Amino acid sequence: MRVVVADPPAFTPPYDHALAEALAEAGANVQLVTSRFRFGDAPTPNGYRRRELFYPLSSRLFRRSRLRVPLKVAEHPLGLAALAATTADVVHVQWLALPEVDSWLLRHRAPLVLTAHDLLPRRTAAKTGLWRRAFSRFERIVVHSERGRETLAAFGVPEDKLRVIPHPVTPSDPERADDGRTVLALGLVRPYKQLDHAREAVARVPAARLRIAGDADAFLSETQIDQALGESTVAVFPYKPELDQSGALLRALGAGLPAVVYDVGGLAEPVRRFAAGRVVAPDDVDGLAAAIGELLDDDAALAEARAGAARARSELTWAGSARAHLALYEELL
Numbered sequence: 001m002r003v004v005v006a007d008p009p010a011f012t013p014p015y016d017h018a019l020a021e022a023l024a025e026a027g028a029n030v031q032l033v034t035s036r037f038r039f040g041d042a043p044t045p046n047g048y049r050r051r052e053l054f055y056p057l058s059s060r061l062f063r064r065s066r067l068r069v070p071l072k073v074a075e076h077p078l079g080l081a082a083l084a085a086t087t088a089d090v091v092h093v094q095w096l097a098l099p100e101v102d103s104w105l106l107r108h109r110a111p112l113v114l115t116a117h118d119l120l121p122r123r124t125a126a127k128t129g130l131w132r133r134a135f136s137r138f139e140r141i142v143v144h145s146e147r148g149r150e151t152l153a154a155f156g157v158p159e160d161k162l163r164v165i166p167h168p169v170t171p172s173d174p175e176r177a178d179d180g181r182t183v184l185a186l187g188l189v190r191p192y193k194q195l196d197h198a199r200e201a202v203a204r205v206p207a208a209r210l211r212i213a214g215d216a217d218a219f220l221s222e223t224q225i226d227q228a229l230g231e232s233t234v235a236v237f238p239y240k241p242e243l244d245q246s247g248a249l250l251r252a253l254g255a256g257l258p259a260v261v262y263d264v265g266g267l268a269e270p271v272r273r274f275a276a277g278r279v280v281a282p283d284d285v286d287g288l289a290a291a292i293g294e295l296l297d298d299d300a301a302l303a304e305a306r307a308g309a310a311r312a313r314s315e316l317t318w319a320g321s322a323r324a325h326l327a328l329y330e331e332l333l
Contacts, residue, residue, distance in 0.1 A: 001329060003028045004088040004110075008054040008079055009097040010037045012117070015247060016094060017043035018170070022322035024048045033083055035059045040219045053086075054079035054097075073098065080105050090329040096134060103134040111332035115142040118243045119151050119265070132156060139332050142325075144245035145266020151244075165324045166270070167245040169254035169316045174230030181296055184232035184257065185212045187248035188219065197238035201288035208296055210236075229255040233302070234277065234295050237261040238288055253312045258305030260291045270316065276308030 003023055007016045016032055024030045024047030032045065035054035042050070052059075058072040076098050083091070084107055092113040096102045106112070120131055135141060135157050143149050144167040153159055183205075185198050195212065202210040213220060213228035220228070235252035241264035249267060252259055258277040261267040268279040278291035295302050 001028045001326070001333070002031075002087060002089045003329065004031050004033055004083070004086055004091045005048075005094065006033045006083060006091060007094040008033070008035060008076070008083075009095055010035045010042070010059075011095045011097075012247065013037050013042040014170070017045070018168070018318050019321065019325070020048040020050075021046050022318040023325060025319070026322040026326055028322075028326065031086065031088070033086060035079070039217065040221075051086075053082040073101075076101055077105055080107075084108050089333060092325070092329075093138075099130055099134050103130055103137065106137055111139045111329075112137060113140045113142065113328065113332075114138040115144075116148065116152060116244065117144070119143070119148055120155070128155075135161075140328055142328070143266075145269045147266050147269065148244040163324075163328050165321055165328070166316055167247070167250050167266075168318045168321045169270075169313050170247070170251045171254040171313050172226055172229065172251075174226040174255055177231050178233045179231075180233055181208045182232045183208055183210050183292055183296075184228060184235040184252065185210060185214070185237075186225070186228060186235055186252060187214045187246070189214050192240040192242045194238045194240060197283070197285050197288060198236050200285050201236070201238070201292055204286075204289040205293045205296060208292065225251065226255075229257055232257060234292060234305075235259045236288070236292065237267055238280075238283075238285075239264055239267060241265055241282065250312075250316070253309045253316075256306055256309045256313065258295055258302065258309055260288060260295070262288070270312050271308075274308040274312040274315070275304060276312050277305045 005020050020030045020032045030048035032050045033053050036052050036059040055072055055075050058068050088110045091108045091110050094115050141161050142163050142165050149162050149164050183202050202208050235257050237249050239262055243265050245266045253276055259271055260278045261271055262282045263279050264282050271277045271279055280287040280291050
């Protein structure tokens with residue numbers, strides 16, 4: 001089976017790489033169609049081909065210049081044309097970089113699949129007509145949680161189009177060197193992550209300290225991520241309800257780190273399913289502080305949550321995700 005995984009804006013190179021690699025290991029002929037990653041080195045392809053068909057100029061020039069976005073808009077239809085000319089049995093789109101354009105111009109002779117990582121992206125969420133038109137271009141839409149499925153079904157996406165494929169963990173085994181009181185906020189710094197809630201909650205827990213491992217403009221190296229994970233006791237995710245699942249959360253669980261999350265999107269589902277931490281009502285800073293304190297102050301509770309993270313690591317695998325994706329693709333052929 002010839003599968004094209006498409007991430008035109010290169011929003012999630014680690015996810016794209018892991019999915020493409022797992023599909024290739026499962027026997028698919030995989031191409032990853034994307035653009036140059038502007039915030040570091042993209043993972044080296046293993047078993048699949050990587051092609052940068054989108055934004056050959058805007059992803060390399062101008063950096064923070066105001067000229068970059070208009071040039072990107074002008075280049076986008078050219079990238080869509082190159083994607084349409086790519087040979088494939090299934091085209092699986094990970095992100096719609098310009099939904100206003102994609103909802104009209106995205107096309108391919110092969111069936112189209114979309115993973116709705118952010119469900120209804122915050123910049124255009126109010127444009128219901130735009131998103132109904134965009135979703136109509138796809139034969140199947142993948143979400144990472146049951147809550148994501150319910151959200152898009154309520155929005156009007158037909159139930160028979162929706163498939164739940166949980167986001168796998170990213171397994172790692174960093175050297176454990178935490179002091180028993182360090183709370184980690186991991187990943188790119190973005191307003192929806194509400195780091196002010198994390199700061200306030202941690203400040204209420206005696207002797208606890210918050211470690212922010214991330215930047216607004218660049219990804220950390222794998223070495224830096226592993227060091228942060230190994231030196232932390234629990235991870236915290238006080239997000240706004242603007243996404244279905246968090247790669248940073250699955251990276252923490254994959255390192256055996258318990259998580260404290262707000263009950264938004266699909267964040268709570270792996271934490272509850274595997275008893276891998278604590279779930280708190282959205283925007284409840286008091287509850288966030290209490291949950292963090294419980295895990296830091298109770299050795300038995302912390303050990304139980306660590307065991308839950310280990311269960312998530314053993315069950316939410318990329319190999320399992322690849323099998324589920326291939327079964328979905330087979331429905332369309």
